[in-house]
Amino acid sequence: MLGNSWKLCLHLWIDHTGFRRYVDAFLRVSDFKDQAKLNSNHLRYFIYALGNANRKVYSWASVALKYSPGGWRGHRDGSVEPYSFLKNEEVFPGGILTLRCEIISGENEYNALPEYQLHNQLRMLTDEKYTDVTVVVGERQIRAHKVMLAAHSPVFEAMFRADMQESSQNVIKIDDFDFEVVREMLIYIYSYSSPNIENLAGSLLRAADKYDLGRLKALCEQTLSAKVTVDTAVEYQALAALCSAASLQRSVAKFIADNIAEVLKTDEWKLMVQGHSLSYVLQKNKQNVEHNDEEYHLSNKLKPA
Numbered sequence: 001m002l003g004n005s006w007k008l009c010l011h012l013w014i015d016h017t018g019f020r021r022y023v024d025a026f027l028r029v030s031d032f033k034d035q036a037k038l039n040s041n042h043l044r045y046f047i048y049a050l051g052n053a054n055r056k057v058y059s060w061a062s063v064a065l066k067y068s069p070g071g072w073r074g075h076r077d078g079s080v081e082p083y084s085f086l087k088n089e090e091v092f093p094g095g096i097l098t099l100r101c102e103i104i105s106g107e108n109e110y111n112a113l114p115e116y117q118l119h120n121q122l123r124m125l126t127d128e129k130y131t132d133v134t135v136v137v138g139e140r141q142i143r144a145h146k147v148m149l150a151a152h153s154p155v156f157e158a159m160f161r162a163d164m165q166e167s168s169q170n171v172i173k174i175d176d177f178d179f180e181v182v183r184e185m186l187i188y189i190y191s192y193s194s195p196n197i198e199n200l201a202g203s204l205l206r207a208a209d210k211y212d213l214g215r216l217k218a219l220c221e222q223t224l225s226a227k228v229t230v231d232t233a234v235e236y237q238a239l240a241a242l243c244s245a246a247s248l249q250r251s252v253a254k255f256i257a258d259n260i261a262e263v264l265k266t267d268e269w270k271l272m273v274q275g276h277s278l279s280y281v282l283q284k285n286k287q288n289v290e291h292n293d294e295e296y297h298l299s300n301k302l303k304p305a
Contacts, residue, residue: 051090209243225251234268
């Protein structure tokens with residue numbers, strides 16, 4: 001192509017903060033046979049990850065600049081999150097990844113859209129630029145932006161709209177989640193990624209459910225579904241019920257059904273059965289007391305004066 005050799009690359013990027021990770025695809029010049037052609041051409045391209053029936057599932061676009069020795073042309077699209085990409089079965093039909101590259105050559109072609117730098121948003125959180133609200137977790141604080149929180153969470157938006165402390169004092173107090181969980185939730189709001197989701201998925205699921213962060217909730221469900229084991233199945237099923245996480249409930253229910261003999265032996269299952277039994281006994285006792293009370297009042301009414 002253009003007298004030179006090229007490589008199609010798929011790469012995992014980690015930004016300067018260490019928080020952001022994303023998958024990028026790009027072309028790299030590997031053998032410079034014609035530097036004059038390389039310098040004179042504005043090469044742009046689109047790379048697609050193809051699913052079933054060659055449907056375009058993910059895409060990356062280049063920036064229309066000239067190549068230099070060793071240079072590449074990745075758009076660095078931060079929306080392609082590694083976990084979702086690797087776990088998306090449509091991207092790997094039959095366990096095979098197919099990438100298509102469409103080349104656009106020439107200086108007169110239309111310009112590519114400028115790159116949307118998601119890491120700039122995350123930097124606003126980490127550098128505390130232009131912040132106007134304080135999130136208080138125990139004795140620790142995180143400075144944030146009302147507009148970012150409200151744009152992503154209907155719950156935060158309602159707080160700021162109402163005549164509440166969050167609106168009048170510009171303070172949000174969160175006392176039902178650890179600091180690490182709240183920080184991870186804010187990182188997701190600013191960057192659409194969760195670098196520590198593997199370790200915090202359970203607590204993050206509860207936070208995402210409470211603050212109505214639908215995509216984060218779905219990511220947590222995917223993470224927990226992939227991690228379910230004989231020892232965690234009961235815990236995850238209870239968590240899914242608590243958070244109305246239907247996808248996780250289905251995954252765990254199927255896992256339990258497929259591994260019922262092993263799950264029945266766990267302490268968690270026995271505790272669950274005991275808890276349900278106690279709840280059943282208490283409920284029956286309550287019903288019996290209410291029934292006896294009704295009979296007592298009825299008999300008193302029927303007594304002759």
